[in-house]
Amino acid sequence: MVKYIMRRLLSLIPTALCVVTIVFFLIRFGAGDPAQAILGTYATSESLAAFRAEMGLDKPLIAQYGTYLWDLVRGKLGNSLITGQPVSKQIGVVLPYSLELTTASILLGLIAGIPLGIFMALRRSTWFDSLGRVLSLVGISMPAFFLGIVLLIVFAVNLDWLPVSGVGRAGSIASRLYHLVLPATTLGLVMTAYVARTTRSAILNVLSEDYLRTARAKGLGERRTVFTHGLRNALIPVVTVSGMYASILIAVSPLVEIVFGRPGLGRVILGAIKQNDYSVLQSVMLVYAALVITINLIVDASYSFLDPRIRYS
């Protein structure tokens, strides 16, 4: 297993190199001259030249690419074009808040979605199943940030049960959790909808399998048949799809962070877009790609725990 993970990590090097290259050239070719973008159309040619020299933008493109790669290898993401501060520091400060939110929502989605999906499958074609199907379809159709807005209006503005914005006092776990409830529920509900739908159809698929008939034939109760024999086999597609949806969740979380006024990658992206800070935008894209690749790796590694037939050597 360790050997497999090591090999997967090694195989990630070319992927990571391609990701970095695409991001670098997309920003450089697409955005045009960063100096012009930052200093504006009225900047003098001297100030433009000075800015380019300061940021190393006057060197040939390939040299800039080389410097960028070398900096990345040493863990440096470069400096913000606006503030001049290291981007890694800017991202490092807010990343824990974003990770806290996405982890809480993914866990919430799995804890609520899997049992819900199982019960929908077991009570197939009853009112419970129909209601669950409709609600989960509404859940996946609703843009997450809009769901956030609705929850905000109901629970924070009208009922005044939960805070409108912020992340709570530093050091106080209770305050942090109190502020996490609404944003995590927003993303968690979306994840629940995805997971419940997938679990339902995965369970329905295994229910007609021969080995479940055998389990029933040897006198096993329905509950044990489903939970010990069916669930484990049904979980593989659920894990695959959950990994995919976790990536989607990570992508939409910045919008939810913005709705709830939380510090996080969302605010960093919004700032970078408003100020044309391509250096920050570039790094944020790398962070997202790294998160998605990590999730895919965790999903692949978890297969062998779920299905003993899958052994990585």
Place this chain on the structure above:
Amino acid sequence: MIALRRLVRRSPWSTTWGIGIVILVLLLAVLGPAVCPYNPTEQHIRDRLQGPDTTHLLGTDQYGRDVLSRTILGARPSLAIAVLSMLLSMLIGVPLGILAAYHGRWLDSLVLRFVDVMMSFPTLVLGAAIAAVLGAGFFKVVLAIGIAFIPRFIRLARAPVLIIRETAYVEAARAIGMSTTRLLARHVLPNALGEVLVVATLWMATAIRVEASLAFLGLGVQPPTPSWGSMIREGVNRLATAPWMAIAPGVAVLLFVLGINLIGDGMRDVFDPRIQSRKR
């Protein structure tokens, strides 16, 4: 056409609802100004921020513009962006996918590697980055969403071609000396296109959501043209005093996407042979 008839006849009530919702939204978007109760960009400062009542069914915004009229007209840019970006993406992604699968060998590995790398960026993040680089505006958003969807279309078109490539009719066409270009255009493309078109329609739901999200980040069509996403963005700043400003366009996005997803679910139920056999 036969497929649509089969879908309507065999599918549950939910699919009919889905088709109904989508047709209603499309009709409103097409008729646009003819069905708007007010001019969507006309400002009536005296009537600003009025709650829903009989004169303004969904209230007014901070400039006194009618929210219902703006929501109806907001469908136009949102739907147009979704359709055009899917077309653009299909135009580039489908030939690439078909060529990669048919040619195989190094071309296929190269294209697959590219797809894998592009798929490590979530669609929204990729779209946002491209839109941020290009700047806001209708065609730039189409370009951003279109590019972000290309890897998906490559994968989608590649899968059926791997099977079509091995069929007897392709072998026969090759045997009579048909050129590869003609073979791909006459025999491979038409056979792969059905599946691609169906999925592209369903992906419009995702495209609408991405468009709304980009507009929410300030990367959508520019004011005063209303689009659903930009209307939600304007409404967010006034949630406490005028929640209807964000709710009306939000519900519009939700309804349209729900409509498409209901149709998608219906199609899966009707056309998936495994589900059919379970029902029997």
